[in-house]
Amino acid sequence: MKAPFGFGKLGIFGQPYHGLWKGGVITLPNGATKACPAPANGGVVLIRHPGQAEVVRSPAEQAADAAAGFEWRNYALISGGYYGGVGPFYSNIPSAHVIFIDGAGVRWLMKLTTSSSYVNYMTVSIKRIAHIDGTVSSWSSEINVPIDARFVASVHSVAIPLITISQNTTGREFVLGGVVNGGYANGLLKVGVSGTVDLGASSFGLTFSNEALEWQDRLNYESVGTESVSGTCVNVITRHHLQRANPSHVYTGVEYIEVQTYTDGVLDTNGPPVATGAYDWIDVSLEYSRSTSKTKTFAGGYRAKRAIWAAYVDDVLKVYTLEYSDISSGSLDASWWSTGADPAGYWIFSGMQERHKHLITKIGDQVVWDQHFSSSQYIEQQVSFGTYGLQFPPTSMAGYTVDNTSTLSYKASLEDIISSGSIDTTVGSVTTWTAKYLLPIKPNGQRWASPIMVLCTRTKTSTDPTNPTYVSHSVWAPSGINVATSTAIANLFATWHPVLNQLHVDTENVCWF
Amino acid sequence: MAKDMTAALQALTDEAVGQTSRKDKTLPEGRAVNQIPERVGKADKPTSTASGGGIASPLTETVYSTRQYWDSVTYQSTDGFITWQVEPIKKIKFQDANGADAEFVYAQPT
Numbered sequence: 001m002k003a004p005f006g007f008g009k010l011g012i013f014g015q016p017y018h019g020l021w022k023g024g025v026i027t028l029p030n031g032a033t034k035a036c037p038a039p040a041n042g043g044v045v046l047i048r049h050p051g052q053a054e055v056v057r058s059p060a061e062q063a064a065d066a067a068a069g070f071e072w073r074n075y076a077l078i079s080g081g082y083y084g085g086v087g088p089f090y091s092n093i094p095s096a097h098v099i100f101i102d103g104a105g106v107r108w109l110m111k112l113t114t115s116s117s118y119v120n121y122m123t124v125s126i127k128r129i130a131h132i133d134g135t136v137s138s139w140s141s142e143i144n145v146p147i148d149a150r151f152v153a154s155v156h157s158v159a160i161p162l163i164t165i166s167q168n169t170t171g172r173e174f175v176l177g178g179v180v181n182g183g184y185a186n187g188l189l190k191v192g193v194s195g196t197v198d199l200g201a202s203s204f205g206l207t208f209s210n211e212a213l214e215w216q217d218r219l220n221y222e223s224v225g226t227e228s229v230s231g232t233c234v235n236v237i238t239r240h241h242l243q244r245a246n247p248s249h250v251y252t253g254v255e256y257i258e259v260q261t262y263t264d265g266v267l268d269t270n271g272p273p274v275a276t277g278a279y280d281w282i283d284v285s286l287e288y289s290r291s292t293s294k295t296k297t298f299a300g301g302y303r304a305k306r307a308i309w310a311a312y313v314d315d316v317l318k319v320y321t322l323e324y325s326d327i328s329s330g331s332l333d334a335s336w337w338s339t340g341a342d343p344a345g346y347w348i349f350s351g352m353q354e355r356h357k358h359l360i361t362k363i364g365d366q367v368v369w370d371q372h373f374s375s376s377q378y379i380e381q382q383v384s385f386g387t388y389g390l391q392f393p394p395t396s397m398a399g400y401t402v403d404n405t406s407t408l409s410y411k412a413s414l415e416d417i418i419s420s421g422s423i424d425t426t427v428g429s430v431t432t433w434t435a436k437y438l439l440p441i442k443p444n445g446q447r448w449a450s451p452i453m454v455l456c457t458r459t460k461t462s463t464d465p466t467n468p469t470y471v472s473h474s475v476w477a478p479s480g481i482n483v484a485t486s487t488a489i490a491n492l493f494a495t496w497h498p499v500l501n502q503l504h505v506d507t508e509n510v511c512w513f
Numbered sequence: 514m515a516k517d518m519t520a521a522l523q524a525l526t527d528e529a530v531g532q533t534s535r536k537d538k539t540l541p542e543g544r545a546v547n548q549i550p551e552r553v554g555k556a557d558k559p560t561s562t563a564s565g566g567g568i569a570s571p572l573t574e575t576v577y578s579t580r581q582y583w584d585s586v587t588y589q590s591t592d593g594f595i596t597w598q599v600e601p602i603k604k605i606k607f608q609d610a611n612g613a614d615a616e617f618v619y620a621q622p623t
Contacts, residue, residue: 003588004622006601014591049593076594107594133585133598 012055016070020495020504021079021511028069039080039511041442042495042504043450046314047076047099048169075169075499080511081450096164100126100171102206103196107131110193111139112176114162120149122162122176126197126204140199147189148212154178154187166451168315175213175310175317183440184308184414188213188319213319214307221412224327225300225404231293233337235262238287241273244280256281264294265339292334296349299329300404304412304420309440311363311451311478313498318364318478320453322414322437324421326357332381349381359421361438361455366480369455371436373423418458431462438476441492451478452494452503454485477503569610579606583621 003010017034019026025033055072057065065072078099098110107130113123121144128137155162155178165185167174172193178186191210198205236259243254256273273281303325310319330353338345359371412420422433438453453476460468472489474482477496483505485492494505497512504510582600589596601622607615 003586004601005588005599010588012591013588013597014595047592047594049589052593055591072591074591074593076592107596130595131598132595 012057012061012072014055014072015076016065016068016072018071018073018077018513021513022506022508026513029071030066030069032069034069036513038509041081041450041509042452042493042511043079043081044495044498044512045078045099045167046169046312046498047078047101047171049076049101049105050170073499077498077513079513096162096176098164098167098171098174099129100193103194106197108171108197110171112145112162112164114155118152118156120152121146124204124208126199140204143203145203145208145210147210148215150215150218151187151189151210151212154189154212154214154216160186165309166311166317168312168317170315173312173315173317177310178216183442185214185310187215188307188310190310190317213310217411218306219407219409219411220306221304221408221410221416222302223300223404223406223408224303224325225298226402227296227298227300227404228401229294229296229334231295231334233262233264233292233294233334234290235336236260236289236291237262238289239272239283240285240287241281242284243273244282246278246280252279254279262337265337265345290335292337294334294337296332296334297330298332299327301325301327301355302420303327304417306412306414306417308414308438309451309453313479316364318451320438320451320478321360321362322417323360323362324358324412324417325360326355326420328353328355330354330379332379346382346384349383350379352376353379357421357423359418359435359437363438363476363478363480368438368476368482369436371421371423422458422460429462433460434458436473439470439489441475441489441494452476452496454489454492455482456489475503475505477501568613568615572607572609572615574605574607576606580604586622 017026017028017036019028019034021036021039024035024038026036027033052074054074057072064070096112098112100108100110102108106128108126109129111125111127115121115123123142124145125139125142127139131137154160155176160178160180162176163179165175165177165188174191176189176191180186189210190213191208193206193208195204195206239258239260241256241258243252243256244250245252258270258272260267260269262268275281303323305321305323308320308322310317312318330351332349332351332353334347334349336346336348338347354376355374357373361368418435418437419433421437422435424431424433426432434457436455436457439456441452441454442450455473455476456470457473458468458470470489472485472487472492474484475492475494476482479496479498479501481501481503483494483503485505487505487507491507492505493507493509494503495511496503500512502512504512580602581604583603585598585600587596587598602619603621604619605617607617609615
């Protein structure tokens with residue numbers, strides 16, 4: 001039922017022009033075009049007013065809408081990185097903006113600013129928006145909201161401006177960050193806001209929470225080492241002793257067999273023959289046999305991970321990550337085993353060792369690309385202890401399990417991760433490193449609400465290591481959909497529709513409206 | 514009796530073929546009357562009273578600020594993003610052509 005409005009009734013009230021913007025116009029569903037100012041980029045923010053009903057149109061109205069190219073939606077898109085007079089949200093000022101719907105359903109624009117000095121808070125002010133009542137809304141007073149101290153160094157005033165990486169459909173949860181390294185996030189701060197705005201109350205009547213998801217100085221380099229040994233190692237030495245008469249040294253034909261059985265290094269033996277004045281013994285031969293089920297399994301190496309971006313798909317947060325790991329593993333036979341009580345004992349292992357190196361790009365839990373290098377080789381290890389100690393000191397000398405994963409005092413940069421995960425090949429004197437991973441579609445300053453990245457292969461050679469080349473493979477949206485392309489990343493533009501889940505890739509500026 | 518029957522049958526037969534003995538009559542000429550000569554009329558304007566009489570058009574609103582409004586009603590865009598707060602009109606005062614006050618009082622929209 002239509003609402004009364006003045007002396008009449010309200011027909012419909014909203015924004016019916018929707019479609020893909022390109023070349024200055026939005027192409028409507030009926031093929032007609034609607035002129036629209038150029039968006040700053042392809043970024044689109046989805047706003048859903050909680051409980052907003054579906055738009056119901058009569059058959060006649062539907063026919064009229066179709067003819068006019070109108071589409072009435074029950075959600076809003078803030079397209080192109082602008083919101084009205086606020087201007088481009090990505091602007092190079094140390095402020096981020098979020099569109100926040102409070103508990104009463106009222107829309108606010110929230111401005112978040114970091115200080116030029118390193119302080120553990122951000123300054124927040126709000127302004128009512130999207131409400132027509134004949135008055136002009138202005139910015140509120142400012143409040144200081146404490147933030148996770150680990151995040152502070154990730155953004156710093158103009159040098160690394162704070163921007164909104166992404167927000168959910170109500171702005172009640174969003175991710176802030178700084179952008180460096182060609183468009184990657186330098187840090188990610190997840191913020192939660194709840195409550196209904198009361199401008200006269202402390203903190204505007206709102207409750208803020210926050211947590212650093214990634215930060216500039218995180219020690220993210222880990223040593224991984226797991227090792228376990230089980231089974232029994234049995235070595236048997238059989239010595240043949242012949243008896244001789246004294247002093248003639250003539251063999252008497254009597255033989256003594258000495259058996260030395262080492263079970264996990266513990267000796268059990270009948271001992272050598274005992275010489276007397278009339279006879280002595282000579283050790284004439286030795287037999288060695290081994291019966292072992294003792295096996296060492298191990299996996300060890302290094303790994304590092306950094307979060308590079310974040311985006312909401314509806315209200316589900318997807319964190320983009322780059323992960324590197326280089327792990328060697330194997331299952332080795334133990335051919336000799338000392339008890340550990342030996343002053344300089346040792347163990348001998350042998351078998352095949354597999355090495356697996358990965359450079360993995362993920363959006364949320366989805367693996368976008370897993371660059372994998374593997375090799376295998378036969379190895380022999382002699383693990384000495386006593387004098388030199390053990391790499392992984394066991395608690396039991398008969399068998400043991402050690403998990404020695406630890407965080408190292410090292411911050412692996414993105415370049416560290418990419419370089420370490422690269423696959424190297426050498427031809428002659430020239431080494432080439434290749435790595436396939438996600439790159440931001442646009443560099444610094446153009447990233448607000450633009451979660452689109454390009455899967456590229458970077459090739460770097462030892463002859464010109466400072467000028468790598470890039471080849472594009474596909475363009476990715478946070479939902480996981482992707483479009484294949486070979487267009488150079490510098491010439492790529494793309495926009496993702498967060499409701500229709502459509503990804504449009506182009507060679508000029510485009511944006512969904 | 515037989516003659517009468519014969520005459521009646523003849524009359525019916527003649528009438529069936531459009532022949533009749535009826536004679537049509539016409540109304541007499543009307544009475545002539547004199548024309549009323551052309552002349553100018555005049556009437557005095559009735560004196561208005563506060564308690565009675567009709568509303569003389571046009572109605573003119575002389576003071577905008579005396580309008581009264583119902584409590585505001587908020588309309589929301591289909592996408593839920595924009596709200597438009599409107600106060601429905603409740604009462605408007607007019608003066609009619611005679612300078613008399615008149616009020617339009619509207620019901621609250623529901």
